[in-house]
Amino acid sequence: MNLDVGNLEAPVFRPPSEWDSLLISVTNGCTHRCTFCSMYRTKKFSIRKDIDEIKSDIRKSAEMFGSRVEKIFFEDGNAFVVNADVLTELTRYSYQQHPKLRKVSAYAHVKDILKKSDDALKQLADAGFTMVYVGIESGCDQVLKDCNKGATQDDYALAAQKCHRAGIDWSGIFLLGLTGNDPEKSRQHAVESAKLINRMAPPQPRKWYISPLTLEMTPGSEILAQNLENKFQPCSSTQILEELYTLIHHTDDDLQGCIFNTNHASNYLSLKGELGRDKKDFLYRIEAGIKDPAVRRPEYMRGL
Numbered sequence: 001m002n003l004d005v006g007n008l009e010a011p012v013f014r015p016p017s018e019w020d021s022l023l024i025s026v027t028n029g030c031t032h033r034c035t036f037c038s039m040y041r042t043k044k045f046s047i048r049k050d051i052d053e054i055k056s057d058i059r060k061s062a063e064m065f066g067s068r069v070e071k072i073f074f075e076d077g078n079a080f081v082v083n084a085d086v087l088t089e090l091t092r093y094s095y096q097q098h099p100k101l102r103k104v105s106a107y108a109h110v111k112d113i114l115k116k117s118d119d120a121l122k123q124l125a126d127a128g129f130t131m132v133y134v135g136i137e138s139g140c141d142q143v144l145k146d147c148n149k150g151a152t153q154d155d156y157a158l159a160a161q162k163c164h165r166a167g168i169d170w171s172g173i174f175l176l177g178l179t180g181n182d183p184e185k186s187r188q189h190a191v192e193s194a195k196l197i198n199r200m201a202p203p204q205p206r207k208w209y210i211s212p213l214t215l216e217m218t219p220g221s222e223i224l225a226q227n228l229e230n231k232f233q234p235c236s237s238t239q240i241l242e243e244l245y246t247l248i249h250h251t252d253d254d255l256q257g258c259i260f261n262t263n264h265a266s267n268y269l270s271l272k273g274e275l276g277r278d279k280k281d282f283l284y285r286i287e288a289g290i291k292d293p294a295v296r297r298p299e300y301m302r303g304l
């Protein structure tokens, strides 16, 4: 269960692996409006300008939770938009206040990683900022353009390498089903996403994380509106698994340290392992899922 100091504005989102983190508000809402996402639509984006006020929240959380805090997640949608010096100061202060702290992370839009210099990212990593969660969605430039992501395959490849160099862990999220049920577009999405994964591999061995999710058309999103106007037809569960198969099939066999995880509740199959090492096993299991719908997570158990 998450810890907070009681001033977060609902709705609040965080990566599944941050379920036990202290959530500290640094921004409110998100800087972007991707067509498939309605998470922060009810919030007007803003950055908390008063750093002392955020520090006061961190101090208050230490009084409230004592030494229970081991992980901090900076909210909201794209806290990494904040200036690197400010993030560094907040990260340092977090470690001063929480003696057992071992992880500080945030959602980051790729452009806000690229805007920060290598030195600034290194300074942030040295302060103890541990991980960025990056909604990549696709490696295909056309798909990224269509969903209004504001990024390209090159951006993600460059940003991942910048983070590896700085020592900030890279966690990238892809979105299966984003092209709808057009087989050629779906294949392009998968092949280009695999190409991007290959380009994001760190030059030196270190852990990095890739987690595909599956599209769910949520109220308030443009993609649901497109669907209601018959302009977007979602993939079937079989097509989603075929897309996942193509994606994994096109990744390099010798990828190292890539922790691959489809445990998210939106997915039809739960896979977890190291992509290079477990590739054959993943493909075997997906093939079984394509052949036998009974192996798949039932629709009523899927969710965001």
Ligand code: SF4
Binding pocket: 030, 031, 032, 033, 034, 037, 038, 039, 040, 077, 078, 109, 135
């Ligand atoms: S997908 Fe990420 S960047 Fe896009 S609107 Fe949603 S939270 Fe913001």
